[in-house]
Amino acid sequence: MMPSPQTNRREFLTRDATAAAVATLTAVVGAAEPLKVRVGVIGCGSVSHQYLPHLAKCPYVELVSTCDIRPERAKAQAERFGIPHHYPHVKQMLAGAAFDLLVNLTDMQEHEHLNRQAIEAGKHVWSEKPMANSLQAGQELVAAARKKGVRIWGAPAMVVSPQFAFMAKVVASGKLGKLAAAHAEYGHTGPDWAAFFYEKGGGSLPDLAVYNLTTLTGVLGPAKAVTAMTSVLTPTRKIRGKGEIKVVAEDNAMVLMDHSNGLLSHVQSGFNYFNPHGHDGSKEQRHTISIYGTSGYLGLVGYDWDPHGVDLATRSEPVLKRHATDKGNFVWQMGASLAAESLATGKDLLITPEHALHVLEIIQATNESQATGRRVPLRSTFKWPVIA
Numbered sequence: 001m002m003p004s005p006q007t008n009r010r011e012f013l014t015r016d017a018t019a020a021a022v023a024t025l026t027a028v029v030g031a032a033e034p035l036k037v038r039v040g041v042i043g044c045g046s047v048s049h050q051y052l053p054h055l056a057k058c059p060y061v062e063l064v065s066t067c068d069i070r071p072e073r074a075k076a077q078a079e080r081f082g083i084p085h086h087y088p089h090v091k092q093m094l095a096g097a098a099f100d101l102l103v104n105l106t107d108m109q110e111h112e113h114l115n116r117q118a119i120e121a122g123k124h125v126w127s128e129k130p131m132a133n134s135l136q137a138g139q140e141l142v143a144a145a146r147k148k149g150v151r152i153w154g155a156p157a158m159v160v161s162p163q164f165a166f167m168a169k170v171v172a173s174g175k176l177g178k179l180a181a182a183h184a185e186y187g188h189t190g191p192d193w194a195a196f197f198y199e200k201g202g203g204s205l206p207d208l209a210v211y212n213l214t215t216l217t218g219v220l221g222p223a224k225a226v227t228a229m230t231s232v233l234t235p236t237r238k239i240r241g242k243g244e245i246k247v248v249a250e251d252n253a254m255v256l257m258d259h260s261n262g263l264l265s266h267v268q269s270g271f272n273y274f275n276p277h278g279h280d281g282s283k284e285q286r287h288t289i290s291i292y293g294t295s296g297y298l299g300l301v302g303y304d305w306d307p308h309g310v311d312l313a314t315r316s317e318p319v320l321k322r323h324a325t326d327k328g329n330f331v332w333q334m335g336a337s338l339a340a341e342s343l344a345t346g347k348d349l350l351i352t353p354e355h356a357l358h359v360l361e362i363i364q365a366t367n368e369s370q371a372t373g374r375r376v377p378l379r380s381t382f383k384w385p386v387i388a
């Protein structure tokens with residue numbers, strides 16, 4: 001059925017978010033102005049300072065509300081970005097000014113229950129990583145969203161970068177020969193602004209390795225099994241405004257993945273890596289990701305969340321040559337804006353909840369492998385290749 005031009009926007013966005021229906025609505029209203037998705041942002045800490053400027057500039061977004069259990073933060077961000085409503089609790093936010101998409105930027109352990117409440121209230125969700133605290137809970141969220149007719153996506157967003165596309169295309173072209181191995185790494189000396197990074201459900205895996213795990217599985221394909229070791233290298237940390245805390249979650253991780261057909265990969269992450277550039281990826285010039293085949297080598301220059309190019313050498317062109325040096329409009333904090341664009345235009349995203357949940361299972365399996373000393377088979381998968 002064709003929606004009438006009077007179709008209520010919210011009713012439409014929550015009732016049926018399929019690409020075809022959205023495209024039809026856009027065509028019917030024939031708007032010169034893009035359809036705007038009303039956005040509520042929960043969690044107004046560090047990362048909100050990266051997301052909000054991007055959302056504020058996005059033509060598909062109308063920022064409606066902020067929320068934080070530290071109400072002064074919700075108020076400050078609302079004032080800074082001219083957002084009309086701010087709330088101290090998710091229940092007040094969900095019952096307050098109407099919005100379509102929840103952007104969840106809270107502590108890692110809080111995402112699951114907040115995402116669930118938002119879905120139950122008929123909101124679409126963009127969640128910072130992880131989407132949930134376990135694969136099973138994440139799968140239940142995806143099923144609940146489907147039932148409710150809303151969408152859920154989880155960070156990170158690197159599969160939309162031109163450098164990811166270049167790596168995926170080179171791998172698909174067969175230029176590297178038979179793929180043998182890959183290595184990826186990401187670390188720094190750890191956040192000092194919040195304790196949740198070091199508490200149960202935190203750690204360097206869901207905060208840092210998650211990027212490399214997403215990129216490697218995205219380029220090489222889903223993993224079939226994991227063998228891993230983790231440790232706590234620094235048993236206590238000083239957190240700003242909180243003093244000394246005990247570190248419970250790993251702060252040092254080594255993950256081995258079997259992608260089948262003999263292809264093995266390795267990801268290392270940690271909160272104890274001295275890096276002269278600290279958290280700033282802009283000056284990182286090393287290959288943080290290396291992919292080896294029988295007739296070629298790929299090296300990603302810089303981090304996958306702030307990539308500067310891809311170096312490629314093959315048997316026929318054995319001198320390393322730099323490619324894909326243009327980032328276009330890619331920045332790692334663009335995921336929520338892309339989710340809003342997808343809802344407004346019906347354009348599909350390369351970022352999928354199934355991929356995010358596969359990475360979550362790898363993290364879960366890593367902790368299981370450390371606890372049991374065993375190789376852990378994986379059961380989840382996602383649509384691959386990511387780039388056809």
Ligand SMILES: NC(=O)c1ccc[n+]([C@@H]2O[C@H](COP(=O)([O-])OP(=O)(O)OC[C@H]3O[C@@H](n4cnc5c(N)ncnc54)[C@H](O)[C@@H]3O)[C@@H](O)[C@H]2O)c1
Pocket residue numbers: 042043044045046047048067068069070073089090105106107108110114128129130193194206207
């Ligand atoms: N900080 C970064 O540079 C960065 C980069 C990428 C991703 N992330 C991810 O973003 C998320 C947030 O990290 P952060 O560094 O901004 O942490 P943060 O501690 O600076 O901010 C989190 C905010 O969420 C609020 N909060 C917690 N529980 C809440 C709840 N139930 N309801 C409402 N508000 C709640 C806290 O009060 C805090 O203000 C994490 O998943 C992290 O992995 C952070």
